[in-house]
Amino acid sequence: MNIAQQIYRIFAGRILASIGFAVLIIVVLAAVFAPLLAPFDPLDIDPISRLQEPSLEHLFGTDQFGRDTYSRAIYGARMAVIIGAGSVAFALLTGGLIGMLSAYFSRLGSFLMRGVDVMMAFPALLLALVLMTLLERSVVNTIIVIGIVYAATTARILFGMTLKLKGGVFIDAAICSGAGHASILFRHILPNLLSPLLVQATFIFAFAQLQAAALDFLGLGLPPEVPSWGNMLAESRIYITRASWLLIFPGMLIIFSVFSMNLVGDALRDTMDPRFKDDIAGV
Amino acid sequence: MTDSIQSLLSVKNLKTWFEIGGSGLFGGNSRALKAIDGVSFEIAHGEVLGLVGESGCGKSTVGRTLTLLEKSSGGEARFEGQDILKMSNAEFRPLRRSIQMIFQDPFASLNPRLSIEQTLSEPLRIHEVATGRQEIINVIADMLTKVGLDPSVMARYPHEFSGGQRQRIGIARVMILAPKLIIADEAVSALDVSIQAQVLNLIKDLQQDSGVSMLFISHDLGVVRHISDRVAVMYLGRIAEIGRKEDIFTNPAHPYTKLLLSSIPSTKPGRKKVRDLGEPASAASPPSGCAFHPRCPLASDICRSTRPEAVSVGSDHLTACHHTDKAVDIAA
Numbered sequence: 001m002n003i004a005q006q007i008y009r010i011f012a013g014r015i016l017a018s019i020g021f022a023v024l025i026i027v028v029l030a031a032v033f034a035p036l037l038a039p040f041d042p043l044d045i046d047p048i049s050r051l052q053e054p055s056l057e058h059l060f061g062t063d064q065f066g067r068d069t070y071s072r073a074i075y076g077a078r079m080a081v082i083i084g085a086g087s088v089a090f091a092l093l094t095g096g097l098i099g100m101l102s103a104y105f106s107r108l109g110s111f112l113m114r115g116v117d118v119m120m121a122f123p124a125l126l127l128a129l130v131l132m133t134l135l136e137r138s139v140v141n142t143i144i145v146i147g148i149v150y151a152a153t154t155a156r157i158l159f160g161m162t163l164k165l166k167g168g169v170f171i172d173a174a175i176c177s178g179a180g181h182a183s184i185l186f187r188h189i190l191p192n193l194l195s196p197l198l199v200q201a202t203f204i205f206a207f208a209q210l211q212a213a214a215l216d217f218l219g220l221g222l223p224p225e226v227p228s229w230g231n232m233l234a235e236s237r238i239y240i241t242r243a244s245w246l247l248i249f250p251g252m253l254i255i256f257s258v259f260s261m262n263l264v265g266d267a268l269r270d271t272m273d274p275r276f277k278d279d280i281a282g283v
Numbered sequence: 284m285t286d287s288i289q290s291l292l293s294v295k296n297l298k299t300w301f302e303i304g305g306s307g308l309f310g311g312n313s314r315a316l317k318a319i320d321g322v323s324f325e326i327a328h329g330e331v332l333g334l335v336g337e338s339g340c341g342k343s344t345v346g347r348t349l350t351l352l353e354k355s356s357g358g359e360a361r362f363e364g365q366d367i368l369k370m371s372n373a374e375f376r377p378l379r380r381s382i383q384m385i386f387q388d389p390f391a392s393l394n395p396r397l398s399i400e401q402t403l404s405e406p407l408r409i410h411e412v413a414t415g416r417q418e419i420i421n422v423i424a425d426m427l428t429k430v431g432l433d434p435s436v437m438a439r440y441p442h443e444f445s446g447g448q449r450q451r452i453g454i455a456r457v458m459i460l461a462p463k464l465i466i467a468d469e470a471v472s473a474l475d476v477s478i479q480a481q482v483l484n485l486i487k488d489l490q491q492d493s494g495v496s497m498l499f500i501s502h503d504l505g506v507v508r509h510i511s512d513r514v515a516v517m518y519l520g521r522i523a524e525i526g527r528k529e530d531i532f533t534n535p536a537h538p539y540t541k542l543l544l545s546s547i548p549s550t551k552p553g554r555k556k557v558r559d560l561g562e563p564a565s566a567a568s569p570p571s572g573c574a575f576h577p578r579c580p581l582a583s584d585i586c587r588s589t590r591p592e593a594v595s596v597g598s599d600h601l602t603a604c605h606h607t608d609k610a611v612d613i614a615a
Contacts, residue, residue: 169391172352177406177456178379187405191396 010271020263027257030074031081038071042227051243061245063236072227073249079228080209080257083143087208088201090147095154096197102155103162104185113159119152128211132220142221146211150204161196165189195272202265206258213254229254290325291363291496292349292464297322298357299341299348303567316567318344320520321358323593326464329494333511333528335504335543337563341520342500343387346466349498350384351375362464380410383462385486387469389449393441399427399452400437406460422459430455430485447478451485458489465490465497471506483509504547508532513599516540519566519574522593526600536602538579573605581606 011018030037046066054061060069098116102109119127128145135141165171166189174188215221216230217237224231229250236246300315318341326332336342347353348368349360355368362382367375386392393402403423407413413422424434430451441449450470457465470486471479487510490497501507507514508528515525516539524537535541563578564570570577576586585605593601 169386169388170394172347173384173386173392173453173456174394174405175352176350176379176384177460178376178409179405180376183405183409188394188397192394 010267014267017263017267020260020267023256023260024264027077027260028081031078034074034078038068038074040068040071042067042072042075043225044068051239053243054245060249061243063232063243063246064239069232069246069249072232073229073253075227076229076232076250076253077257079139079222079226080212080254082139083146083212083222083228084205084208084261086139086143087146087150087212088204090143091150091154091204091208092197092201094147095151096158096193098151099155099158100162100185100189100193103159104166104181104189109159113155116152116155116159119148120156124149124207125211125214128215129218129220132215137221137223139222139226142212142215145215146208149211150207154200154204157196157200158193161193162189165192199265199269199272202261202268206261206265209254209261210258290327291330292326292498293361294325294345294349294358295323295360296358297345297348297355297360297368299344299353300356314567315356317520317569318566319348320569322517322520322522323358324515324522324525326496326498328463328496330513331490331497331499331511333507333514334498334500334517335502335507335514336517338502339563339566340517341566342502342517343468345517346384346468346498346500349466350379350382352384377410380406380412380460381463383457383460383465385450385453385457385465385467385470388473389446389453390441390473392453393449395441398438398440399423402441402452403427403437403456403459406456410460412460423455426455426459427452429458429489445478446474447482450474450478450482454482454486454489458493461493462495465495466500467497468500469502470499472501472503479506486510504543516543519564519569521574521603522601523575523604524600524602525593526597526602530597530600534597536596536600536607537604538581538606539575540602542578573603 007021011021044067046062048066049058049062050064050066052058052062052066058068058070060073063069063072098112102112102116122130128149131145131148132141135145171184171188174184179188212221212228213230213233216228217234219234221230222228224235232250233247233254236243240247297319298317298321299319300317302313303316320341322341322345324332334342334345344353348355351367351370351372358368359366360368362378365378367378367382370378397405400420400423403426404419407419407422413419420437423437427434427436432448432451432455436444436448441452444452450473454470467486471482474482483506486497489495490510497510499507499510511528513526514528514531516523516531516537518539523539524531524535526536531540532544535544564574570587572588573579573582573586573591576582579586581604583606589605591603591605593603594607596602596607
């Protein structure tokens, strides 16, 4: 089955999820083509036209430095996608590896998984706050910190699934064929984990954006000059009574993109999660 | 008994115990479940030994221990003179080519994410039986034809096949390495009766053509009778009786064997009713003495106190019973 057919199978008949998917595509396109879509430089300060209401020239109005909010929002999409994709990659790589290895080598697992349990005992935002206070504000550090927070969840999930797969008869058969540890882990177990990993990725992507926005708002995320939706909220919050558009637009964007990703994740899980469907394999 | 010089596999006093009742920090006291408790048998070159017994008697554990899927707790298993039970996984790896296993469940034994070609090429690559893609494909196509499948199925995935076809693929995976010993663990039990006969005959034909030795584990006496040269009957982790197929089926010496044989459903009219002796005891708390005594019509004091050792009751025919001299009709 090709990718287009798979996508059709996931979204056919799911109106909300389809809308979510469309919103996501728009966000990703905005991120990729930000320099073409933004009418102004997001960092250009223009004191004369500060705090202007939305107009045809400035669709989302201007902020306290006269920067075009619409352009900043489009560049914000770029940051949202970078943070989301980076956190997903970090969380799945580290968490996935920890979970798989812990389940496969049970002695190693009894140590590693206790560490994961400790990480999971902290609320996600609190853990991210503590880690961020130890690090400099930067894009890479934000990705790492959010990645660490969700690596723990990923490790937990993959630990259980690997444990279940490891006891499977086809693993015994592979052992009898003479397959070594690496072959069993990456050739026999990992391909069977791809569907849950994909589902997990969509949820991490959504939560990472939310976390990043929260960190930005609290002044611990991206550097303040970076145009991200969270930073826009943080900088303009004192103008909420005078220039509410400064908060409404980035706020709505955070809500829509996170909500969309969750809808897509739900649809993916419903079609792919082995707990509901055990015949996804081999598709 | 087969001369040990000729035998391919010689198992002596094999024990596999599992720990039950918790372990670790808060485990409390654990006990040993003696899944196999002193099993001895030999398999000669080209011979098929049938291993029968009720579920839970440890017959599958014998197969899994001999392929090092389970860790043995004692005894020895000499394959061509080398004790495989003492080997580490790395040491045993080259020998895996010679000792192959057919699994019971054809739906679980194939990786759903690998195509048939990928599944069958894996053992070839690991043991360097064939190198180069074209040669590997040729060998696989050849093997698929031998197990009665079209070579074109190579590109397909397990979910596209029926149970019988999957088991043929499982057999191909084993035969492709030209092993010396095959352990078939309930190889046809999961299949429909109509398919069972086909697959069983396939296994028998391949065995006879290649002259491979086989340990054929099954609970089905009819199947075992069809394929085996010699038969071992297991009860609660021990062998109750072992001998040539004809002796076991026509002249059984152990009361448990007699009971098993009398339980084969028959369509002949006027056959005596099967004596129902209830469930077997649990291997976690085996009865004292002879494990079979609570169900045995011949049980006496010595059976309750002393475990019987295997004694010879004919040429190549051993039984572990205190009352082999008593000729009693079990199917009372």
